[in-house]
Amino acid sequence: MVSIHQQRVEVELPVRGMHCASCAQAIERALSNAPGVAQATVSFSSQKVTVRYQPGAQQDTGELAARIEALGYRVGDERREQQDERAERIANIVRIISGGLLILLSWQAVLGERVPFDVLAIVAAIVLGWPLAKAAWRAVRARTIDADAFMFIGVVAACAIGEFLAGAVIAWFVAVAELLETYTVARSRGAIRDLIAAAPRQATVRRDGQQMVVDVDDIRHGDTVLVKSGERIPVDGRIVGGRAAIDEAAITGESLPVEKAEGDQVFAGTIADLGAIEVAVERVGPETTIGKIIRMVEEAQEQKAPVQRVADRFAAYFTPVVLGAALLTLLIWWPATGELVRAIRAGITVIVIACPCAVALATPLAVVASIGRASRRGILVKGGAYLEELGKADTVILDKTGTVTVGKPRVTEVVSCPAHTAEEVLELVASAESRSEHPLASAIATLRSSASLRSTSMAEAQARGLKVQQPESFEVLRGRGVRATYNGSMVLVGNRALLAEAGLAVPEEIEATAQQREQDGQTVLLVAHDGEVCGFIAVADVVRENAAAAVQHLAEHGLRDVVMLTGDNPRTAAAVARQIRVSNFEAEMLPEDKVAYVRDLVAQGHKVIMVGDGINDAPALAQATVGVAMGAAGTDAAIEAADVALMSDELLRLAEAVDIGRAAFATIKQNLFIGIAFNVIGIGLAATGLIGPMVAAAAHAISDLAVCANSAKLFVGRRDVHLAE
Numbered sequence: 001m002v003s004i005h006q007q008r009v010e011v012e013l014p015v016r017g018m019h020c021a022s023c024a025q026a027i028e029r030a031l032s033n034a035p036g037v038a039q040a041t042v043s044f045s046s047q048k049v050t051v052r053y054q055p056g057a058q059q060d061t062g063e064l065a066a067r068i069e070a071l072g073y074r075v076g077d078e079r080r081e082q083q084d085e086r087a088e089r090i091a092n093i094v095r096i097i098s099g100g101l102l103i104l105l106s107w108q109a110v111l112g113e114r115v116p117f118d119v120l121a122i123v124a125a126i127v128l129g130w131p132l133a134k135a136a137w138r139a140v141r142a143r144t145i146d147a148d149a150f151m152f153i154g155v156v157a158a159c160a161i162g163e164f165l166a167g168a169v170i171a172w173f174v175a176v177a178e179l180l181e182t183y184t185v186a187r188s189r190g191a192i193r194d195l196i197a198a199a200p201r202q203a204t205v206r207r208d209g210q211q212m213v214v215d216v217d218d219i220r221h222g223d224t225v226l227v228k229s230g231e232r233i234p235v236d237g238r239i240v241g242g243r244a245a246i247d248e249a250a251i252t253g254e255s256l257p258v259e260k261a262e263g264d265q266v267f268a269g270t271i272a273d274l275g276a277i278e279v280a281v282e283r284v285g286p287e288t289t290i291g292k293i294i295r296m297v298e299e300a301q302e303q304k305a306p307v308q309r310v311a312d313r314f315a316a317y318f319t320p321v322v323l324g325a326a327l328l329t330l331l332i333w334w335p336a337t338g339e340l341v342r343a344i345r346a347g348i349t350v351i352v353i354a355c356p357c358a359v360a361l362a363t364p365l366a367v368v369a370s371i372g373r374a375s376r377r378g379i380l381v382k383g384g385a386y387l388e389e390l391g392k393a394d395t396v397i398l399d400k401t402g403t404v405t406v407g408k409p410r411v412t413e414v415v416s417c418p419a420h421t422a423e424e425v426l427e428l429v430a431s432a433e434s435r436s437e438h439p440l441a442s443a444i445a446t447l448r449s450s451a452s453l454r455s456t457s458m459a460e461a462q463a464r465g466l467k468v469q470q471p472e473s474f475e476v477l478r479g480r481g482v483r484a485t486y487n488g489s490m491v492l493v494g495n496r497a498l499l500a501e502a503g504l505a506v507p508e509e510i511e512a513t514a515q516q517r518e519q520d521g522q523t524v525l526l527v528a529h530d531g532e533v534c535g536f537i538a539v540a541d542v543v544r545e546n547a548a549a550a551v552q553h554l555a556e557h558g559l560r561d562v563v564m565l566t567g568d569n570p571r572t573a574a575a576v577a578r579q580i581r582v583s584n585f586e587a588e589m590l591p592e593d594k595v596a597y598v599r600d601l602v603a604q605g606h607k608v609i610m611v612g613d614g615i616n617d618a619p620a621l622a623q624a625t626v627g628v629a630m631g632a633a634g635t636d637a638a639i640e641a642a643d644v645a646l647m648s649d650e651l652l653r654l655a656e657a658v659d660i661g662r663a664a665f666a667t668i669k670q671n672l673f674i675g676i677a678f679n680v681i682g683i684g685l686a687a688t689g690l691i692g693p694m695v696a697a698a699a700h701a702i703s704d705l706a707v708c709a710n711s712a713k714l715f716v717g718r719r720d721v722h723l724a725e
Contacts, residue, residue: 011061013064025360026071036053103124106120121168199290199291217284219284227277236281296382322354329346355675378648388665396563397610399611402612429537479567480495490531514536523568560606598610599623671711678703
C-alpha cells in the first residue's frame with residue numbers, strides 16, 4: 001500500500017517469516033541502505049514494514065520486496081500468508097511433538113546404556129534444528145547474529161563434541177519458546193482482527209430501483225444500503241428509512257444498543273440489533289470511521305515507545321558481549337582444566353543461555369496488547385509513546401463544556417426587567433445569536449415552546465410563536481459575548497464585562513437574581529437593547545453522567561491533581577466543580593489562557609493530560625504531554641490534535657485509558673527487568689560452569705516465556721472501569 005502524507009511518500013508491505021524482534025532489526029538495516037529511503041520501520045508484532053522516502057525519490061516496491069526476500073523473509077498477500085502461517089504453525093507443533101518423543105526415547109536409551117541412543121538424538125537434533133539452520137543462514141545473509149543464530153551455534157557445537165542429546169534438547173526448547181511467542185504476538189494483535197472482522201464484505205443495496213447484493217468495495221456514494229435486524233452496517237451514512245437499536249460496541253466500546261431513526265448517523269461495523277433500516281451512503285471502505293480506527297490502531301502498534309531505547313541499546317551491545325563472554329569462558333576453562341571439550345561445553349552454555357528476544361519483546365508485546373485492549377473499549381491511543389506518557393501522568397486538566405458537561409445547554413429561564421416581557425428578551429437573544437456557532441446559540445435560536453418561558457403557557461407560546469430573524473450585522477466578541485444590529489437597533493448578549501464596556505449597569509434586582517442562578521451552576525446571558533438592560537437568559541449545561549466517578553477514580557489512583565478549566569464565569573465554574581468534586585478550577589479562560597496554563601505545568605516538569613472536545617481546545621491539547629479528545633462529540637480538529645481519542649462521550653473511559661497506560665508501562669519495566677536479569681544471571685552461571693547446555697536451553701526458553709506470560713495479562717487487563725462505579 002502506498003500513501004502520501006505532507007510531501008512524504010510511504011510504502012507499506014506485509015512481511016512474513018519474522019520470528020523475533022531481531023528479525024525486524026535486520027530488515028530495517030537492509031532497507032535503510034536502499035537508494036532514496038529516508039526511514040524504514042519494521043514492526044515484528046504487526047508483521048509489517050513501513051518505508052518513508054526522501055522527497056522526489058523513486059518508489060520501487062519490487063526492489064524493496066527483493067531486498068526483504070533476499071534475507072529469507074516473505075512479502076505477499078496477507079490472506080495467503082495467514083494460511084501459510086497456520087500451516088507453518090501446525091508443522092511446528094508436529095515437529096515439537098515428534099522431536100520430543102525422540103528425545104524421550106533417546107533419554108531412556110541413555111539411562112539403559114543402549115547404543116542406538118546417539119542415532120535417536122541425532123535424528124531429533126536434525127528434525128528440530130532444521131528451522132534454526134535456515135534462520136541462522138538468514139542471519140548470516142543479513143550480516144547479523146540473532147537468537148536463532150546463537151541457538152544454531154549451540155546445537156552444532158554440542159553435536160560436534162558428541163553431546164547429541166544436548167543439541168536436540170536445545171533445539172526443542174527453542175521450538176517450544178518460538179511457538180508460544182508466535183501465539184502471544186498473534187493474540188496481542190487480536191484487536192485488529194476483531195475490527196477487520198467487524199466490517200462486512202457484502203451488502204444489499206437499492207440501485208436503479210432494484211435490490212442487489214454487492215461487494216462492499218463496489219458500493220457507490222449515493223447508493224442506499226438495506227440493513228436487516230441482526231446484520232452489520234457496511235458503510236457510514238444516515239438513516240433514510242426505518243428505525244433500529246444499533247450496537248455500536250465496535251466503535252465506542254459501549255455494550256448497550258442506541259435507538260436510532262431517520263436522520264441519525266450510523267457507522268460501518270455496527271449492528272442493527274432490533275429493527276431494519278435504510279442507509280444513504282456517505283463513506284465506504286477506508287473512509288469509514290471503523291476504517292480510520294483500524295488504520296490508527298495499526299499505526300499506533302507499529303510505533304515505538306521511548307522506553308524501547310533501553311532495549312535497542314541493550315541489543316546493540318548484546319552480540320559482541322555474548323560472543324566475547326563465550327570466548328573468554330573457553331580461554332579460561334581450557335588452561336584451568338586442561339580439558340578442551342569441557343571448555344567448549346562451557347562456552348556453548350554461555351551462547352545458548354543468551355536471550356536477546358526476551359528484551360527485544362519486552363516493549364512491543366506490551367504496547368500491542370495494550371493498544372488493542374484500549375481500542376476494544378473505544379479508546380484510540382495513537383502510539384506507544386502516548387501509552388507510556390499516560391502511565392506517567394500526574395495531572396489531568398478537564399475542559400468544562402463538552403467534556404465535563406454534555407455540551408448541549410438548554411434555556412432554563414428568561415428574566416426580564418419591568419419595562420420588557422420575557423418574550424421580547426428571548427426574541428432579541430434568539431435573533432442576535434442566530435448566526436453564532438456557539439452551543440448556546442442552538443439552545444436559544446431553536447426555542448419554540450414555553451419550556452423556557454416561565455411567564456407564558458405552552459398553548460400561548462405555540463399559538464404566537466417567536467419571530468427569529470437574521471440580524472443586519474453580527475460580531476463575536478471573544479470571551480464576552482456577541483454584538484448585533486437588529487431592526488436598526490444595537491443588541492448586546494453576553495457577560496458583565498460586555499455590558500461594562502458599553503457603559504451599562506445591571507439593575508440591582510436583575511443582578512441579585514442572576515447571581516442566584518449562577519450559584520446554582522447556570523450560565524447567565526445578560527441582554528441589552530438600545531443602551532438599556534432588558535434582562536437575562538439562564539442556560540444550564542448538564543454534567544455528564546459518571547463524571548464525578550471518573551474524577552474520583554483518577555484521584556484515587558495516584559494522580560497529583562485534577563483541574564477543570566472553563567471560559568465560563570467563576571460562579572458557574574464553582575457549581576460544576578462541586579458536582580464533580582474538583583477543588584481546583586480556573587474560570588473565564590480564553591483559549592490562549594488554557595494553552596499558557598498547560599504550558600506552565602509542562603515546563604514545571606509535570607506530565608499533563610489535557611481533555612477537551614472543541615476546536616478551541618485543540619491548541620491546549622497539542623501543548624499537553626498527552627492530549628485527549630472526546631471523540632464521539634469532538635470536532636475533527638480536536639481529534640487530529642489529540643494523542644488519544646475517546647470514541648464515546650463517557651468520561652470514565654479517561655480513567656480506563658490511564659489505567660491501561662499504567663499497566664502497560666509497569667509491564668514494560670517488568671519485562672525489561674526479566675529479560676536483562678535472566679541474561680546477566682544466566683551468562684554468569686553458564687560461564688562459571690554451574691549449569692550445562694540443556695539447563696541453559698531451558699532457561700533461555702523460560703526467559704522468553706516469562707516475558708510473553710507477563711504481557712499476556714494485558715490482553716484483558718485489570719477490571720475495567722464500569723459505568724456502575
